[in-house]
Amino acid sequence: MTDPSPSLATPYRTHTAGQLRAADAGTKARLAGWVHRRRDHGPLIFLDLRDRHGITQVVIDKADAPDAHATANRVRSEFVIAVRGTVAKRQLGTENPRLPTGEIELQTTEFEILSEAKTTPFYINEPDAPVDEGLRLRYRYLDIRRQPMADRLLLRSRMVQAIREVHHANGFVEVETPTLIKSTPEGARDFIVPSRLQPGSVYALPQSPQQLKQLLMVAGIDRYFQIARCYRDEDLRGDRQPEFTQLDLEMSFVDEETVMAFIEDMAIEVSKATTPERPLQQLPFPRFTYDDVIERFGSDKPDVRFAMELVDLAPALTPASGFKVFDEALAAGGRVKAIVAPGMAGITRREIDELTERARRFGAKGLAYLALEPGGEFKSPIAKFLSEEAQRAIVELSGAGEGDLVLIVADAAAVTADVLGRLRAELGERLGLADPTVLAYLWVNRFPMYKWDEELGRWDATHNPFSGVVPEDEELLVTASGDPARPSPEDPAGRARALQYDLVLNGWELGGGSVRIHRRDLLERSFLLQGQTTDGMRDKFGAVLDAFEFGAPPHGGIALGIDRWAALLAQQTNIREVMAFPKTQSGSDPMLEAPSAPEPEQWEELGLRFVGLPPKPAVGG
Ligand code: ASP
Numbered sequence: 001m002t003d004p005s006p007s008l009a010t011p012y013r014t015h016t017a018g019q020l021r022a023a024d025a026g027t028k029a030r031l032a033g034w035v036h037r038r039r040d041h042g043p044l045i046f047l048d049l050r051d052r053h054g055i056t057q058v059v060i061d062k063a064d065a066p067d068a069h070a071t072a073n074r075v076r077s078e079f080v081i082a083v084r085g086t087v088a089k090r091q092l093g094t095e096n097p098r099l100p101t102g103e104i105e106l107q108t109t110e111f112e113i114l115s116e117a118k119t120t121p122f123y124i125n126e127p128d129a130p131v132d133e134g135l136r137l138r139y140r141y142l143d144i145r146r147q148p149m150a151d152r153l154l155l156r157s158r159m160v161q162a163i164r165e166v167h168h169a170n171g172f173v174e175v176e177t178p179t180l181i182k183s184t185p186e187g188a189r190d191f192i193v194p195s196r197l198q199p200g201s202v203y204a205l206p207q208s209p210q211q212l213k214q215l216l217m218v219a220g221i222d223r224y225f226q227i228a229r230c231y232r233d234e235d236l237r238g239d240r241q242p243e244f245t246q247l248d249l250e251m252s253f254v255d256e257e258t259v260m261a262f263i264e265d266m267a268i269e270v271s272k273a274t275t276p277e278r279p280l281q282q283l284p285f286p287r288f289t290y291d292d293v294i295e296r297f298g299s300d301k302p303d304v305r306f307a308m309e310l311v312d313l314a315p316a317l318t319p320a321s322g323f324k325v326f327d328e329a330l331a332a333g334g335r336v337k338a339i340v341a342p343g344m345a346g347i348t349r350r351e352i353d354e355l356t357e358r359a360r361r362f363g364a365k366g367l368a369y370l371a372l373e374p375g376g377e378f379k380s381p382i383a384k385f386l387s388e389e390a391q392r393a394i395v396e397l398s399g400a401g402e403g404d405l406v407l408i409v410a411d412a413a414a415v416t417a418d419v420l421g422r423l424r425a426e427l428g429e430r431l432g433l434a435d436p437t438v439l440a441y442l443w444v445n446r447f448p449m450y451k452w453d454e455e456l457g458r459w460d461a462t463h464n465p466f467s468g469v470v471p472e473d474e475e476l477l478v479t480a481s482g483d484p485a486r487p488s489p490e491d492p493a494g495r496a497r498a499l500q501y502d503l504v505l506n507g508w509e510l511g512g513g514s515v516r517i518h519r520r521d522l523l524e525r526s527f528l529l530q531g532q533t534t535d536g537m538r539d540k541f542g543a544v545l546d547a548f549e550f551g552a553p554p555h556g557g558i559a560l561g562i563d564r565w566a567a568l569l570a571q572q573t574n575i576r577e578v579m580a581f582p583k584t585q586s587g588s589d590p591m592l593e594a595p596s597a598p599e600p601e602q603w604e605e606l607g608l609r610f611v612g613l614p615p616k617p618a619v620g621g
Pocket of ligand 1: 210464557
């Protein structure tokens, strides 16, 4: 007999609905759960009783248990019931090999209805039937009753458990940081919460616990982690939600290598604990510099489960190809690069127009192509402008074979990379080039520290305002092109590389982190470049600047998106699929009906009045 799991047995049940086996035949058992399905055979009623652990067949025979039969007659799908009876082997030929409990049934003597249920807005017992997402979110508790959603939440729970175990085994301390804080900028808008005790003042919900975790390092908690809820008020996409969860951590007395090595081991363990059947593409995780990934994949979060690398066509086009668009782009210091879409030579006019339109939307002026038809013929509207030799050289350089399509962009370097990078990602998906079971982790580092913000006349940290600088580049930060308090696009800092590293999985940025600046003077210099005034710095980052005067250890850390990671491990393309109660595209919760208008007393207590939104500027004005 299998042991009833002591932790799951309750006054209502001796076993879960996934537990009983042939070896239990003859024993008495009690089960409680939902009616998954009911089949009436006159004096015999068969019910599938379901809980999150499985399904057990329950039989009620009118001859043996007339009262139970009468009650069972009343139940409908999704009623909650409790039954008592004897476990029996099913008759030969009626076993259900698809259920772990399929060899037995519970012959019921007592039957109780614990709770009735209305007809549900969608079937719970048809997990594959498509259901409108709005309905799923409105009745999320019913959606979670369905197997796929429940399975994903369990996977997420296993993943977080594995994360905690690895961290504890490696000497990390789990610390909770507050969520009513002051703005910690991570490049998004803050959600703010008005204070009742201090009218006119607000808290900000953390975009991340960045400053607090750095303060924990100054406090001597040399290895911190937290499964941290973060809030960023920005437009929603498939991989974004206004509130989301990060694995946030920070370590003292480390360099880049220490953090990356720990994260890599941790990610491998978590992947194996969560989805042991999925192969890891490459160990150790491949590392690319930012310049490398942009050059080769046109993206700082490439999906490397397939190749389709960007090819530099310049050698095929110099000194001059004869095609003005290419020659001009190269003469202006731009790039002419290509990707090869395997097997797409037969693309129709309409499809190529669509691709061109997409390339334009991504910022290109146009998209050139060259199809290599079976038999070796070229088909290309630009062929007439290119010498035979240039055409052959393009094909050779790109490695295109018969039946392939070469897509070419000629533009400023950044545009060429970005457009081809996006097309690469889209085509990889469309052509099914990536093995969905493979987990391809990789690192990207050596990002530029800043990018120039033309509009605001200052440098912007490309990642985190606290990021450290690659030691050889520190000098670039210290030297200013003019007044150190007045950033200029000529500042040598524009060439400095950050001690920043991003972890990428299957084309998604899982997260990133850095070794931080831990010296007040250098941090202040970095803030000046980022356009902060002395007062502004004090206001935004005063606690960290002050703390750095009391002995700050060298430190670094990272944050990984738990929702993204869980979605990727669950082979989902939207993080909503791994969140119990996510928000819709417009940031609302259709189940709780949030956000909603505050009660009049709440306005009053907070000393607030809604004055309406400023009028929208007239179109064209
Ligand atoms: N605070 C950063 C973020 O939320 C991560 C880090 O640098 O640790 O992206």
